[in-house]
Amino acid sequence: xxxxxxxxxxxxxxxxxxxxxxNGRLLxxxxxxxxxxxxxxxxxxxxxxxxxxxxxxxxxxMEVIEGFSAPLLELAKAHVDKLFQLVNHxxxxxxxxxxxxxxxxxxxxxxxx
Amino acid sequence: xRVATLxxxxxxxxxxxxxxVYSRLEAAIEDPRSSTTSISAVISSDATLTARLLRIxxxxxxxxxxxxxxxxxxxxxxxxxxxxxLALATIVIGMFERFNPPVGKMEMFWQHSIACGVAARxxxxxxxxxxxxxxxxxxxLHDIGSLLLYLHMPEQMMVAMKHAxxxxxxxxxxxxxxxxxxxxxxGAALLSQWGLxxxxxxxxxxxxxxxxxxxxxxxxxxxxxxxxxxNALEIGNRPDAFVPxxxxxxxxxxxxxxxxxxxxxxxxxxxxxxxxxxMQGKT
Numbered sequence: 001x002x003x004x005x006x007x008x009x010x011x012x013x014x015x016x017x018x019x020x021x022x023n024g025r026l027l028x029x030x031x032x033x034x035x036x037x038x039x040x041x042x043x044x045x046x047x048x049x050x051x052x053x054x055x056x057x058x059x060x061x062m063e064v065i066e067g068f069s070a071p072l073l074e075l076a077k078a079h080v081d082k083l084f085q086l087v088n089h090x091x092x093x094x095x096x097x098x099x100x101x102x103x104x105x106x107x108x109x110x111x112x113x
Numbered sequence: 114x115r116v117a118t119l120x121x122x123x124x125x126x127x128x129x130x131x132x133x134v135y136s137r138l139e140a141a142i143e144d145p146r147s148s149t150t151s152i153s154a155v156i157s158s159d160a161t162l163t164a165r166l167l168r169i170x171x172x173x174x175x176x177x178x179x180x181x182x183x184x185x186x187x188x189x190x191x192x193x194x195x196x197x198x199l200a201l202a203t204i205v206i207g208m209f210e211r212f213n214p215p216v217g218k219m220e221m222f223w224q225h226s227i228a229c230g231v232a233a234r235x236x237x238x239x240x241x242x243x244x245x246x247x248x249x250x251x252x253x254l255h256d257i258g259s260l261l262l263y264l265h266m267p268e269q270m271m272v273a274m275k276h277a278x279x280x281x282x283x284x285x286x287x288x289x290x291x292x293x294x295x296x297x298x299x300g301a302a303l304l305s306q307w308g309l310x311x312x313x314x315x316x317x318x319x320x321x322x323x324x325x326x327x328x329x330x331x332x333x334x335x336x337x338x339x340x341x342x343x344n345a346l347e348i349g350n351r352p353d354a355f356v357p358x359x360x361x362x363x364x365x366x367x368x369x370x371x372x373x374x375x376x377x378x379x380x381x382x383x384x385x386x387x388x389x390x391x392m393q394g395k396t
Contacts, residue, residue, distance in 0.1 A: 096371040
């Protein structure tokens with residue numbers, strides 16, 4: 001679980017704790033997937049951050065890249081991880097290739113949606 | 114399941130043979146007295162080859178400022194060795210055009226092969242190699258042994274590909290275990306049988322293991338890396354395909370920074386469309 005600032009929240013992330021505003025009003029419940037609507041409400045009620053399940057987040061540094069949302073990148077990453085399952089992930093060449101392939105696959109997914 | 118030996122496949126009487134136009138072209142190029150005219154005459158005797166080579170010379174791959182309308186101009190501006198290698202690529206694809214083995218999808222096979230050729234050409238160019246077309250042919254033909262396996266050992270290959278799709282072992286390791294040899298060994302034996310240069314069959318033989326390659330290791334290394342890149346880009350991948358393991362020392366031996374990957378992939382994407390269309394005779 002990780003506290004994430006509002007501007008890094010994106011649709012599809014799973015809340016790790018209830019989100020309440022300054023007056024204790026419940027805005028979203030633990031376990032809820034985030035929607036644009038919920039993020040909008042949090043912003044409107046002055047919420048600055050929320051707890052998010054780590055498993056629903058993209059790895060560090062990949063939150064929003066080239067206009068792709070974290071869930072989309074997560075899907076792309078899962079696909080590319082499977083493709084790369086026979087290789088050694090420590091190799092810098094393969095790390096770079098993996099990064100480029102995630103972006104490539106995200107483009108593809110975005111086009112398909 | 115009947116298991117054949119590599120020798121029994123390679124000595125089959127129905128094994129495809131390289132058309133004589135290639136050996137005549139090779140002879141014309143190696144002959145010290147040969148000229149652009151004599152080389153062009155050999156190529157011109159084959160209308161399909163002539164048309165395809167002219168299309169390649171005029172494609173975005175070369176970006177020559179004016180249109181090349183004759184084979185003799187193409188030989189001069191592209192280079193004799195380069196033209197020979199592109200001719201070989203064109204001829205081999207032509208030979209297998211109507212090939213329809215019981216297993217394996219031919220369209221995917223050539224997509225993957227052409228992509229690997231293009232990637233090898235791009236990696237070669239990144240290394241400032243003089244004749245990048247030789248890497249193109251090596252990449253194009255790296256899996257040619259698979260075609261013979263699809264044709265002559267379909268049952269074993271079905272089993273091997275199903276096993277490979279589980280993603281625990283690369284296909285060539287499974288082939289070796291199940292059949293006794295793999296597509297790389299068979300492909301190299303075929304190219305050697307055809308009398309093609311050692312650089313080419315070594316690159317094919319060792320594309321999964323360049324560390325074991327004694328001579329022409331650079332050729333094998335470029336194909337090895339290209340195969341990794343193309344599988345990662347999922348161009349013509351078989352359903353059982355995974356990115357094959359990359360040998361650290363092989364990548365290091367090429368002396369390329371990882372930053373070349375992004376621009377290389379852009380070039381590969383651009384060149385693939387051109388090459389697939391020309392090589393497979395599409396308009």
